Amino acid sequence: MKKINLNLWQISVIVIIAFGAGLIINYAWHSYYQNEKLSTGGDKPNKEVHQSGYKYISPLLECADVHDIRQNDLEKKIKEVINKNIEQGNIIYASLYFRDLNNGPWIGINEQEKFTPASLLKVPLMIAYLKLAEEQEQILNDRLTIENEVTSLSPNILPLKHVKTGQSYTIDDLLKYMIIYSDNAATGALIQHMDPEYLNRIYKDLGINVPNSDQTENFMNVKEYASFFRILYNASYLNREMSEKSLEILSQSQFDKGLKAGIPANITVSHKFGERIWLENKQLHDCGIIYLEKNPYLLCIMTRGNDFNKMSGVIRDLSATVYENFK
Template sequence: MKSRLLLFPALLLLSGSGQPEHNFLLNPSIRHVRRIPMPPARHKVAALIQKYKTEGAVTGISVYFQSLVTGYWFGLGEQDKFIPASLLKVYLLIRVMQEEDDSPGALKRSLTLLRDPAGKGSGSAALAYKRPEPGKQYTVDRLVEYMIRYSDNDAAYTLHQSFGNKKMGKIYRDFGFPAAPGEEDALSLKQYMMTFLTLYNSTYLGTDMSQKALEYLVGSDFKEGLAAGLPPGTRVASKFGLRAVGTPDNPLLQLHDCGIIYHHDTPYVLGVMTRGKDIKQQTAVIKELSALLYEEVDYRSRESSSPAP
């Protein structure tokens, strides 16, 4: 199993490309890559962020974008620290995929659902679904679906009790955490987005398990953030996180949505982390940024495909 994070994640090695022998040191897919300039998008995003802050829609925000075709990326506040909340469930997903790879059939095992002692239950008030019942048996596969699709904390706690061993600690270290992070520990958006890049490029898990992990993430039931800004039918492999801090008189909310957007010609990763006081406004911010960047990618893609005059 690979345990090395990819340094240049946007380009995959392709065999049989017919690359000339004297270029053997180059990525053989390089001749297939078309340059799609995106700097104007960064300026538009920066202008929107300033507008959101001025209007009070958010008090803090980070944005990270990277094309999975050219490798071009930009970030705004991408090194700022936020509470990851349920974004951490993706690392537990990776751990379960490791177990399935090492011991085929692990997903078919049955576990008794345990109640999260923190009492957070689903952790996703934005999602309406039939909660799993503590004390009842569920397959690991079903628990993973609850954890990723609905962000269910009871399912996550049950899986962590079975799979959160020393190998889980290694995953955290491999992704840049000095120790196992808690849900309240600060995390930068740029650091977190490397997780999706490694899944897309199968550089941490093998191909089959990376595909399986992304299938779970495509099934996320949270459609109000990144997905809401995309054309109907656009596939998104994503995870959201929500944490309420502060006091009842002065609520502070952190809402994040991160993932891979499968544009038909130019797939890309996009992550948005926000702080604010109004969940509806923060959700609208993520949606608007997602729509803007999809339109930019789509325009640049069509522009680069047009024949030169």
Template sequence: MANFTRFAVCFLLLFSAACSSAPGSHLLNPALRHTKRMPMPPAKKKVSDLIQARIAAGDLKEGSVYFHALNTGYWFGLGEHQKFIPASLLKVYLLIRVLQEEESWPGALKSSLKLQDDVRNASQEVLPYERLVQGRQYTVEELLSHMIVYSDNSAAYTLHTRFGDKSLEKIYFDFGLQTGGKDETYLTLKQYMMVFLSLYNGTYIGADLSGRALQFLSDSKFKDGLKAGLPPGLPVAHKFGERGVSTPQGRLQQLHDCGIIYYGDYPYMLGVMTRGDDIKKLAAVIKDVSALIYSEVDYRSKEARN
């Protein structure tokens, strides 16, 4: 019996060593050695059913969803290649451009600019806020904060007049975004989510400034989309965008919310883009998708720990 036990122990040790040195194992992401898989195939079907039910109910005309588990790389999308008008989502690219300036010229965020009003300034329907004072001097950092936290269009316009140069165009180009001309800019959800992935990994601007960008985004006051479907206090770095477009059939609304949800050891990216007639119903769709995904991640994470 003792001989058998010694044989079994030796076999297990040899087997473990063989597994750890399997062909190609050195080519894998080292983080995978410490990560438990958390596949979520059922979630895609549930989200698809939710979207189709909302379309059938008339709450939604079109919707796109993108999910990405950041510790495993598992992702799925629904209509993630549909094109939408990004609207205020573009402010994240401008945020990156200004932080690039700080990277090249430390202290740039402390410089001042006079607030200018955008004559095209569209009124917000989903996030009322106290506006900055026209003609007053604000630091670049204050303008950045207002642009992201409140999605302030005047702050964005003021920053764009100073930083909307070829460097910003290069950022658009690097992320596959085509701008310019008289037509609206369009992008896909999957395309847009790559900007959040680059910030999370600190791959486009340095880690310190990427963290700073995510801090601005985590201070967002918009609570009717992704955050509405999450437990209070769960950190979320996100940006919303809204746009109304006149069509022969009437006014068509678009509402989007995209970001990173910091759920313990299982952070994930989630983006939802929507089109429909009623902005409040679109916000409810985003909320319900967020709640559904959270419940799936919560369940799967507990399952993975056992």
């Protein structure tokens, strides 16, 4: 049984998760974005053909050209909501990425603006562990003991449950604490247990350069982050079993003041939120897949502002706007 000391976990989180984020972002770019066109533009998007039979994933089989599905009305309404909330002082800035997961057309609003992902980067760390579990089946049953809890970088949105000092947990359980409750102590234990050489080996296998680990603030945009959910939904990086598992865990996320607040309670959402205070600026993000019956879609929203409650309200309103105009 391995004991985990979390005193230096902050440094490890920044370095190793940033590595994992760069790996998966670049992999997603190579896999999908070469032929992608903005749905509101003049080119035809690719029709994505998926295999059915799963609850959370839809493995990508092929792409074929279809007539352009325009989202001009939806894009206009999204911009109206964002501009209204900026004028009212509820947010300073917002970026949004929407994608129809059946047909592929997408909408981006300020999608190239860089943000600090914060706890959103717990998703690629989970992906790294599940990738390792494809090779080492028993690793998810390995147990780690929490030696001391995190005392710094405390979240502003407190987890409903968290790991306890002195108790041992399976890696599978720690992944759930990290994603479902966004528990930083569970994240720290998982980071310190992960072998950095394993991540570097994956980089080498895929021919991907390690990103600059010193760049810890405002280094990811909403479209880049959305790629994590696309590769999970399409089962194009993890195998189908692990892709399904990851989205099932994400569907249990306890944060319900953002994307989930804007849609009916009976609709499943696999998502992750992130929050950050940097100098005088706060950031709140929520990104995930909304499993609208027969027409699932991906929605990622990143915001800057001064009040987390107002920012979560804006994310809720944007989620509701997309749902009402897309259902």
